[in-house]
Amino acid sequence: xxxxxxxxxxxxxxxFKDFWRRPRARAVDGINLTLHKGEVYGLLxxxxxxxxxxxxxxxxxxxxxxxxxxVLGKPxxxxxxxxxxxxxxxxxxxxxxxxxxxxxxFYATLFGLQGTSREKRIDELLEMVGLSHTGHRRVGEFSKxxxxxxxxxxxxxxxxxxxxxxxxxxxxxxLGTRQVKDIVTxxxxxxxxxxxxxxxxxxxxxxxxxITILYGGKVQASGPIRDLxxxxxHLQIRxxxxxxxxxxxxxxxLEQQLGQRPTLEPTRKDLESFFLEVVAQARRExxxxxxxxxxxxxxxxLTEKKSESKGQSLDTNPAASSDx
Amino acid sequence: xxxxxxxxxxxxxxxxxxxxxxxGALRMHxxxxxxxxxxxxxxxxxxxxCASIAGDISSKRLQMVLTKPVHRTEIWWGKWLxxxxxxxxxxxxxxxxxxxxxxxxxxxxxxxAEARQVVxxxxxxxxxxxxxxxxxxxxxxxxxxxxxxxxxxxxxxxxMEVVIPxxxxxxxxxxxxxxxxxxxxxxxxxxxxxxxxETFQLAYDYDGAAMGxxxxxxxxxxxxxxxxGVRIFETNETPYGEKVIxxxxxxxxxxxxxxxxxxxxxxxxxxxxxxxPHQGVRLYFTTxxxxxxxxxxxxxxxxxxxxxxxxxxxAGSIFSLPVACYVSAVVLLLxxxxxxxxxxxxxxxxxxxxxxGAFSRAIQQVQFKVFEGILVVIQPLQMENxxxxxxxxxxxxxxxxxxxxxxxxxxxVLLISGLGTLAFHRREIGEAx
Numbered sequence: 001x002x003x004x005x006x007x008x009x010x011x012x013x014x015x016f017k018d019f020w021r022r023p024r025a026r027a028v029d030g031i032n033l034t035l036h037k038g039e040v041y042g043l044l045x046x047x048x049x050x051x052x053x054x055x056x057x058x059x060x061x062x063x064x065x066x067x068x069x070x071v072l073g074k075p076x077x078x079x080x081x082x083x084x085x086x087x088x089x090x091x092x093x094x095x096x097x098x099x100x101x102x103x104x105x106f107y108a109t110l111f112g113l114q115g116t117s118r119e120k121r122i123d124e125l126l127e128m129v130g131l132s133h134t135g136h137r138r139v140g141e142f143s144k145x146x147x148x149x150x151x152x153x154x155x156x157x158x159x160x161x162x163x164x165x166x167x168x169x170x171x172x173x174x175l176g177t178r179q180v181k182d183i184v185t186x187x188x189x190x191x192x193x194x195x196x197x198x199x200x201x202x203x204x205x206x207x208x209x210x211i212t213i214l215y216g217g218k219v220q221a222s223g224p225i226r227d228l229x230x231x232x233x234h235l236q237i238r239x240x241x242x243x244x245x246x247x248x249x250x251x252x253x254l255e256q257q258l259g260q261r262p263t264l265e266p267t268r269k270d271l272e273s274f275f276l277e278v279v280a281q282a283r284r285e286x287x288x289x290x291x292x293x294x295x296x297x298x299x300x301x302l303t304e305k306k307s308e309s310k311g312q313s314l315d316t317n318p319a320a321s322s323d324x
Numbered sequence: 325x326x327x328x329x330x331x332x333x334x335x336x337x338x339x340x341x342x343x344x345x346x347x348g349a350l351r352m353h354x355x356x357x358x359x360x361x362x363x364x365x366x367x368x369x370x371x372x373x374c375a376s377i378a379g380d381i382s383s384k385r386l387q388m389v390l391t392k393p394v395h396r397t398e399i400w401w402g403k404w405l406x407x408x409x410x411x412x413x414x415x416x417x418x419x420x421x422x423x424x425x426x427x428x429x430x431x432x433x434x435x436x437a438e439a440r441q442v443v444x445x446x447x448x449x450x451x452x453x454x455x456x457x458x459x460x461x462x463x464x465x466x467x468x469x470x471x472x473x474x475x476x477x478x479x480x481x482x483x484m485e486v487v488i489p490x491x492x493x494x495x496x497x498x499x500x501x502x503x504x505x506x507x508x509x510x511x512x513x514x515x516x517x518x519x520x521x522e523t524f525q526l527a528y529d530y531d532g533a534a535m536g537x538x539x540x541x542x543x544x545x546x547x548x549x550x551x552x553g554v555r556i557f558e559t560n561e562t563p564y565g566e567k568v569i570x571x572x573x574x575x576x577x578x579x580x581x582x583x584x585x586x587x588x589x590x591x592x593x594x595x596x597x598x599x600x601p602h603q604g605v606r607l608y609f610t611t612x613x614x615x616x617x618x619x620x621x622x623x624x625x626x627x628x629x630x631x632x633x634x635x636x637x638x639a640g641s642i643f644s645l646p647v648a649c650y651v652s653a654v655v656l657l658l659x660x661x662x663x664x665x666x667x668x669x670x671x672x673x674x675x676x677x678x679x680x681g682a683f684s685r686a687i688q689q690v691q692f693k694v695f696e697g698i699l700v701v702i703q704p705l706q707m708e709n710x711x712x713x714x715x716x717x718x719x720x721x722x723x724x725x726x727x728x729x730x731x732x733x734x735x736x737v738l739l740i741s742g743l744g745t746l747a748f749h750r751r752e753i754g755e756a757x
C-alpha cells in the first residue's frame with residue numbers, strides 16, 4: 001500500500017467574487033497536485049497564474065469553491081495540520097516593533113513551545129539564517145533580505161513536516177539564495193516535504209524534483225523536472241584535460257563515424273558558482289563582513305531524529321510526531 | 325491619543341470656567357475632565373479594536389498568525405481581551421489621576437472647617453437617594469383633559485392619547501410647585517426604620533420661580549405616622565439651584581419608616597415656587613466612601629468600553645478597516661445621542677396637521693420607525709452617565725453594577741462576539757485584490 005500523499009488536491013477550484021457575490025476571476029481552475037514525503041516540489045507560473053492562491057487554499061486562508069484538498073491527510077484548516085506546516089509568505093509580514101528574537105518567540109509560543117527548548121530552537125534558527133548577531137534588533141529596521149531570513153526561521157520554528165515557501169529567495173543576495181537552496185535540499189534529505197513557489201527558474205531547477213507550471217489558473221505542464229527539460233535527440237559528452245592533438249583526433253573520428261562534424265565548446269561555470277567562489281575567497285582573506293553570517297547548514301533540531309511525543313500528540317502517526 | 329488623554333486630564337479643568345466654588349471645580353473635574361477622557365477612551369477603543377483584526381488583515385500580518393495552530397475564535401477573543409485590558413487600564417489610570425487631583429484640591433484650598441464638612445458630606449462621598457412615592461397621575465390627567473375639552477381649551481378632534489401625556493406633564497409640574505401661602509407635600513417610604521442618632525439629608529432642587537430673583541420665606545416640615553411637624557426647618561432663600569438640609573434623627577423621628585415632607589410657601593406675594601418634577605425633592609443617606617463609588621463608576625465605564633471593543637473587533641472581522649471604523653463610530657455617536665432618540669420616540673408622531681400632505685406624513689412615519697429601530701439597537705448601550713452621579717456624591721449601588729454587567733453587558737458582548745467570531749471564521753484572508 002502506497003504512503004498517503006502529504007498534499008493532495010483534486011480538481012481544485014477557486015473563484016474570486018465581487019461585493020455582490022458575482023464571479024470576478026477564476027484564479028484556480030481544476031488543479032490536481034500530489035506531493036509525497038521528502039519531496040521538493042516547484043510551483044511555477046507568471047504573475048496571476050494562481051500560485052499564491054493555490055498555496056493560500058492549502059494553508060486554509062482561502063476556501064476552495066470546488067474540488068478536494070487534503071494536507072497531511074486532513075482538511076487544511078484543521079489545527080492539527082497547522083501544527084505540522086511551516087509557511088513563508090511571499091513577503092515577510094512581521095510585527096515591526098518586535099526584535100528578531102521576540103518575533104521567533106511569538107511564533108514559537110503559538111506552536112506551544114516553551115522554556116529552554118524554545119530558546120534553544122531560536123538560537124539555532126538565528127544561527128542558521130545568519131542573524132544571531134542581530135537578534136535584538138527590531139525587525140522593522142531589517143533589510144528585505146534580513147526580513148526574508150527571519151521569515152524563513154519562523155517557518156521552521158515548529159520543525160514542520162511540510163514547508164511551504166512562497167518566493168523564498170526574493171530579496172536575497174546570491175549568497176543568501178544559495179544558503180536557502182542548501183537548507184531546502186537539507187530539509188528534503190531529512191524527509192520533510194517542501195512546496196516551493198518562485199519566479200526564479202534557476203532556483204527551482206536547482207532544488208526541485210518535480211514541478212507544475214500554472215497559467216490562467218490551470219496546469220500547463222507537470223512532472224519530474226529532468227523529464228520536462230530533456231531535449232530529444234540532443235546528447236552532451238563531457239571530457240576534461242584534452243590537448244590539441246587529442247581534440248583533433250576526436251573530432252575526426254566522430255565525423256568519420258557519424259557523418260557530421262560536432263562543435264567543441266569549453267565548459268563554463270555558471271555565474272552563481274563563480275560569485276560564490278569570489279565571495280568565499282574574499283572572506284578567507286578579509287574575514288566576516290557586517291552583514292548576515294550563515295553557512296546554509298540546517299539547525300540542529302531540524303536534523304534530530306524525531307522522538308516519540310511525550311506530551312500532547314500532534315499526529316495520529318507516531319512516526320510523524322513532534323517533540324513540541 | 326495618549327498625549328491627548330493626558331492633556332484632557334491635566335489641562336482641561338484649568339481651561340473650563342467654574343461657578344467659583346470648590347464644589348463646582350470638583351464637579352468639573354469629575355464630570356467633564358474625566359468624562360471627556362472617557363469619550364476619548366471610547367474613540368480609542370473603537371480605533372484599536374477595529375484595527376486589531378482589520379488592520380492585521382490589510383497589513384497581511386494575520387496570514388502569518390492564521391497559519392499557526394490557533395483557532396480563529398481564540399484569535400478573536402485574544403484581540404478583544406487585549407483591547408479591553410488596555411483601555412480598562414487607561415480608564416483606571418484616568419480615575420486615579422482624577423481622584424488624586426480632587427484630594428489635592430481639597431487639601432490645598434483655604435476652606436473653613438464647615439465648608440470642608442459640606443464638601444465631604446455632599447459631594448466627596450457616596451449617598452443613597454430616596455425618591456418620593458410615585459403617584460399614578462392618569463385618572464387625574466384624564467379628568468383634567470375632559471374638563472379642558474368641555475371648557476373648549478383643547479379642540480375635540482385632538483386624540484386623547486396625545487392630550488393625556490400632556491396633562492400628565494402639566495400635573496407633574498403643578499404637583500411640585502407651591503403658590504404663595506400654599507403648601508406641597510411628598511411621601512417617602514424608607515427601606516428600614518430610622519435609627520436614633522443617624523443623619524440624612526433633605527435635598528431639594530428649585531426649578532426657577534415666578535416672582536423673579538428674590539428671597540422667598542418658606543419652611544420644610546417633616547410629619548411621621550400622623551404626627552405633624554415633628555421637625556420644621558425654616559428657609560429664606562433665592563429659589564434657584566439645589567439646597568441641602570442635614571437632618572439628625574432624634575427621638576421623634578426614630579423608628580419612622582414613612583415620612584411626609586411638606587414645603588410651605590410663606591411668601592405674601594403671588595409668586596409660585598417650583599421644584600424640578602424629576603428628582604426635585606429627595607432624601608439622601610450616607611452609605612460609603614467616595615473612592616469606592618468612583619471605582620464602581622469606572623467599572624461601569626470599563627464595561628461600556630468592553631462592549632464597544634466587541635463592536636469594533638466584530639466590525640473589523642466583517643469589514644475593511646475604514647468601513648469598520650465608520651460603522652463603529654456611528655454606533656458610538658448613536659449611543660452619545662441616545663437620549664435625543666429616546667425623547668423623539670417617546671414624543672411619538674405629532675398629530676396630523678391640516679396643511680400636511682400625505683407624502684410628508686409618510687416620511688414622518690418612516691422617520692419614526694427608523695428612530696424606533698435605532699433605539700432597539702442602541703438600547704443595550706444606553707446607560708446613565710455614572711460620572712454624573714459620582715460628581716454629585718450619589719451612590720452607584722454594587723447591586724446595580726452587578727445587574728448591568730450580568731443582564732446587559734455580558735449577554736450583549738456574547739451576542740456581538742458570536743456574530744463577530746462567525747464572520748471572522750468565514751472570512752477569507754489574503755484574497756487577491
